[in-house]
Amino acid sequence: MSKFLKRSALGAQVPHEKRTSGMETVKMPLPTKIVLSMSQHIGAPATPAVAKGDQVYVGTVVGKSGGFVSSDIHSGVSGIVDSITTITGSNGAKQTAVVIIPDGAQTVDPAVAPPQVTDLKSFQDAVRASGLVGLGGAGFPAAVKLAPKNLDEIDTLIINGAECEPYITSDNRCLLEDTQFILDGIQAVMKYLEIPRCIIGIEGNKPEAIAKMRGAVPAGVEVKELPCRYPQGAEKVLIENCTGREVPFPGLPSDVGVIVMNVTSVAFVGKYLATGMPLTTKRLTVDGDIVKEPKNVEVVIGTPVRELIDFCGGFTDEPGKVLYGGPMMGTCIADLDQPVLKNNNAVLAFSRKASQTPKMSNCIHCGRCANACPLGLSAKEIVQAYNNGDVDLLVQLNADLCMSCGTCSFVCPAKRPLAPSIALAKIMMKNGGKK
Template sequence: MSKFLKRSAHGAQVPHEKRTSNQETVKMPLPSKIVLSMGQHIGAPAAPAVAKGDQVYVGTVVGKAGGFVSSDIHSGVSGTVDSIITITAPNGAPQTAVVIIPDGEQKVDPAVVPPTVTDLKSFQDAVRASGLVGLGGAGFPTAVKLAPKNLDEIDTLVINGAECEPYITSDNRCFLEDTQYILDGIQAVMKYLEIPKCIIGIEANKPEAIAKMKSAASAGIEVKELPCRYPQGAEKVLIENCTGREVPFPGLPSDVGVVVMNVTSVAFVGKYLATGMPLTTKRLTVDGDVIKEPKNVEVIIGTPVQELMEFCGGFTEEPGKVLYGGPMMGNCIADLSQPIMKNNNAVLAFSKKMAQLPKATNCIHCGRCTNACPLGLSAKEIVQAYNDGNVELLIELNADLCMSCGTCSFVCPAKRPLAPSIALAKIMMKNGGKK
């Protein structure tokens, strides 16, 4: 009752649409070219380390990390650097990209050897060299995440396998196909960071994955079944549901002794320690109502969306909207020449009919946005304060806590675009009152 009066945080009952969950991952053949954006992560973009005409191999460093919070970028093909161009990133900003034409031989760079890891430092260096970024979608450089300032206070590793977005099943496939790599990765992180406990959070709509992980889990690893309530996979929500701890704001999971890693990220750590092959491919779900053959595809990073779509049989009708990621938080792409990036876990294509959102009508103050918000924010009040230009009220309402999960917009019966408005409110707060 006390928790109930504190914050309802109902979340949203989003449709599952996990029709690809039983589709084994298929490898996509070599694309005609790969376009490697230098900004595939949070932090400073990488700088191109190659020039036009250079020969590269599978695993060759193409972009060098641009700082501590940054990441190397590696080629997934052997071939020749065709050009260094400027593309438009999904957020609309220009971004440098290296275009490589594959030679079809897929020769592996001789530098690719399993790393020698003996202690924390060499483990962190290995993760840094692997080019790994948070594969759940955020793209935060993992090496930075695995170097918390208060390392001795960290007692729990939480593995995010909630996969709460509709349609996406790539994490589910990871659980089923890469079980051993997941365990290897978890054990390595627990060993070198000296974390005694690991909790793997999986939404109840993935019973096979839960069963498989439960039978595979070794000492200190617990599998936690999460309710099917979006957004279970949001970091703070996941930590609260797995450990009962509330991450302070502003603050990081490490402030409550927790490190969170996505399941695909931790599986990659396991694989990298065994093979030394940096992050050059990605498993992703291709689905949506206009995709002819929805499937889970292992694709080389940098592959143009157009070629991926063709591999999935193309479209049944002209698409109205194509997304990187799920329908709740995914970004629209403006054209199909955009390349696949490290943090993509799905490409979804929807018909024009599904792409049109219903018209917004008057707010009826039903309070669903407030009672659904996983963080306890009041969307309708924040949007009202934004419309009034009332920055003081926005501060009082903690609008900057919003993580843009989209739950408020989803549940609104008046179909008001609350989440995008709150995103604008956050910008207004930063600008000190200017819209």
């Protein structure tokens, strides 16, 4: 079989629903407590670096990185550590968490100071110390991403400002409100990693952001308007549409000379280099048909979702579904006491009516799922192989490449839950055929 799949990159025309795009970010007052999960990133969990009763400050390290692929966790409030506890994450896994009660003073940790950055090593060390992980949703530690093994082959930095999920507008607000930090962050990454070219990819439904960035970028940085087709922000799709290069399977962006960063991540780099304040707050879109006052909110990481929703006026009806992230790829929040995490870009809440699972009917073999898949996968065949327990066929069909974007489910006229079934198929492959 070919090492490369031919991607059709068709995607789907999803509704935009970006009614908060014109809403300036508002700062939420301090919550009554923050709950800092030690597992807010891909890789090893952090280890608590504080104990019950300890005084902490804004910017204090409360969780130490658990390995190379991991990240420090910092407090966004000054206050007292109330407990080290166990919480259940949105993926159902148990996680250690540090609970802090704010004292309201917001005293900054004396260790917080702009980092001394003079070369690649000190830049990478600074990014590691900042606690930055991929803020577009991936949660991959940024210090690892910015240290590719083939750095001398990287010639393009792509900034992901596509924001293709319906409802979410926090990246749009970042482009409009943090323009200078974005440019500073881009300049630093290009300088220290010696990358000659940068492309900022933005979906065409953000004309204000495109115009603002085009008016601000220096030579060597291009702003590219992307078609409004979901999932334009998926890394492989973005790379193909920005550079014409196809990431091989299996493979990474660095294999085609590219590093991709989310626009919020690179803005944070710019801000961190100027202030030294680690990652302690996050901009989120709060929206959905039952949110009374939809907003873009800057919130302290660890804020319970319940308090965030209260800040947005509460619910107008019983929730059927509350999500971290967008309706296409978001994960359900089972308990409103769960905290805001570093990589959350939205909290969306929908009524029972809007959350109803559509009635499924038999497959009519129309092929729309295969046509729409940005990775050229055949969702129908993968699901059939899963139902038959045929792991060999799942391997042949490249089922493990599925990125759970949900496009196949969205376009299916029979309303078949293809993406969730493929997620189960991937688990079965890992378990050697056991369902």
